[in-house]
Amino acid sequence: MLQIYNTLTRQKEPFEPLVAKQVSMYVCGVTVYDYCHLGHARTYTSADVMLRYFQWRGYGVTYVRNITDIDDKIIKRANENKESMADVTKRFTEAMHEDFAALGLRVPHHEPRATAYVPQMIRLIETLIQKGHAYVAANGDVYFEVRRFAPYGCLSHHDIDQLESGARVEVGAFKRDPLDFVLWKLAKPAEPSWPSPWGEGRPGWHIECSAMSMDLLGQQFDIHGGGRDLIFPHHENEIAQSQAATHESFAKVWVHGGFLQIDKEKMSKSLGNFVTIRDALAEHDPEVLRYFLLASHYRSALIYTDDVLLQIRQSLERFYTALRFHEETESAENTVYEKEFIAAMDDDFNTPIALSVLFELAHEIQRLREQDQAASARHAALLKRLGGVLGILQTSPDVFFQAGVDVDEVNALIAARHKAREEKNWVEADRVRVRLASLSIVLEDGAAGTTWKKTQYTTKT
Ligand code: AMP
Numbered sequence: 481m482l483q484i485y486n487t488l489t490r491q492k493e494p495f496e497p498l499v500a501k502q503v504s505m506y507v508c509g510v511t512v513y514d515y516c517h518l519g520h521a522r523t524y525t526s527a528d529v530m531l532r533y534f535q536w537r538g539y540g541v542t543y544v545r546n547i548t549d550i551d552d553k554i555i556k557r558a559n560e561n562k563e564s565m566a567d568v569t570k571r572f573t574e575a576m577h578e579d580f581a582a583l584g585l586r587v588p589h590h591e592p593r594a595t596a597y598v599p600q601m602i603r604l605i606e607t608l609i610q611k612g613h614a615y616v617a618a619n620g621d622v623y624f625e626v627r628r629f630a631p632y633g634c635l636s637h638h639d640i641d642q643l644e645s646g647a648r649v650e651v652g653a654f655k656r657d658p659l660d661f662v663l664w665k666l667a668k669p670a671e672p673s674w675p676s677p678w679g680e681g682r683p684g685w686h687i688e689c690s691a692m693s694m695d696l697l698g699q700q701f702d703i704h705g706g707g708r709d710l711i712f713p714h715h716e717n718e719i720a721q722s723q724a725a726t727h728e729s730f731a732k733v734w735v736h737g738g739f740l741q742i743d744k745e746k747m748s749k750s751l752g753n754f755v756t757i758r759d760a761l762a763e764h765d766p767e768v769l770r771y772f773l774l775a776s777h778y779r780s781a782l783i784y785t786d787d788v789l790l791q792i793r794q795s796l797e798r799f800y801t802a803l804r805f806h807e808e809t810e811s812a813e814n815t816v817y818e819k820e821f822i823a824a825m826d827d828d829f830n831t832p833i834a835l836s837v838l839f840e841l842a843h844e845i846q847r848l849r850e851q852d853q854a855a856s857a858r859h860a861a862l863l864k865r866l867g868g869v870l871g872i873l874q875t876s877p878d879v880f881f882q883a884g885v886d887v888d889e890v891n892a893l894i895a896a897r898h899k900a901r902e903e904k905n906w907v908e909a910d911r912v913r914v915r916l917a918s919l920s921i922v923l924e925d926g927a928a929g930t931t932w933k934k935t936q937y938t939t940k941t
């Protein structure tokens with residue numbers, strides 16, 4: 481049975497959705513004021529694999545990933561660029577969609593934009609005021625009163641007094657308590673604003689995810705996720721707002737991913753140490769990036785270096801080598817490989833173990849090649865099927881090995897080599913061989929003629 485680590489209970493739990501065989505899942509989305517970086521890619525690729533795995537195991541899934549399109553950073557960026565906020569968010573939302581598509585991320589079922597949910601947020605804030613959980617401060621802003629919500633701290637596992645002494649709480653002269661957080665801010669001049677019972681203004685950040693998730697998935701839903709920086713205060717505050725308003729529990733399972741790090745620090749826009757997805761894609765095959773993001777468990781930290789990506793490319797070459805030269809056929813069924821793959825994924829989506837099972841399968845495909853072509857082909861079909869659950873190994877092996885290569889040049893070189901060998905012109909044949917090697921092209925002479933692949937991997941098969 482699938483077990484998922486729940487930040488709320490700090491343990492792996494058997495996953496039982498609220499509705500049998502249906503999963504409702506909300507993942508906090510990107511604040512769209514810049515290009516997405518590999519840290520984002522990590523969080524959303526993890527979510528994508530959860531989505532794919534649920535779907536593969538026969539669950540119906542509703543996956544919501546919001547877009548934060550109102551925020552101080554967006555307003556600042558729009559002012560710097562002398563652009564409207566809508567133009568900034570539109571541009572970077574489009575770029576995000578392109579980048580995520582390149583990484584093979586499935587499109588969420590709903591992608592709500594915060595600015596389209598202001599009426600729902602206002603209604604939620606009104607409820608919180610009516611129920612005595614929120615107040616209008618002397619400066620006109622509306623705050624959530626943390627000390628009136630007893631379970632506060634349940635997600636980050638701190639009690640209120642510990643949190644109070646933490647440095648990450650914004651102090652404000654108008655708050656009843658430093659932990660209180662803003663639900664509605666009165667408009668400042670030249671800032672985008674919406675009418676509300678408390679005057680023209682705009683929502684605070686946290687309220688948007690409560691309003692959007694409950695609107696689209698109901699007051700209770702199965703999974704809520706994001707990177708681990710969101711545990712406190714964002715998700716803690718979401719729980720407080722939602723439960724204070726509904727008096728019901730909110731998301732059942734909270735999943736949080738570890739950071740993608742660069743030079744031992746979290747990759748982030750604010751630290752300026754980020755590599756955008758599109759810059760990485762200019763250098764590396766999207767599948768290499770995706771594989772890299774899945775090669776460690778989603779909850780652990782992942783360190784980005786160019787060397788690691790080179791190793792990943794080599795791992796993919798091994799897989800695609802195993803997938804080459806097979807007849808199209810049905811997948812092998814009921815194998816130990818599929819069972820072990822499922823066991824790994826059932827264990828809190830353990831993708832590194834799942835990948836190691838796929839390696840064993842690739843090895844078996846190569847072993848069977850000599851003795852039982854048909855069984856080898858059925859195992860290759862299985863490798864492709866299981867790879868699809870992780871969103872890898874779906875390219876044709878020839879396309880994979882020949883990507884980024886001037887195919888005409890290689891074919892011309894192969895023809896020249898063939899001619900030179902026929903003419904026993906060994907000097908010319910050697911010259912061509914050296915040229916091909918400099919292009920990282922490995923030739924494979926077989927019964928059906930000469931095929932080739934580009935490889936960084938040193939063995940020839
Ligand atoms: P942001 O656009 O900064 O609001 O972040 C959107 C999502 O990406 C959140 O779930 C963050 O936790 C996640 N995220 C941001 N940076 C990283 C990182 N370096 N590694 C993993 N996830 C990240």
Ligand code: ZN
Binds near residue numbers: 689
């Ligand atoms: Zn959120």
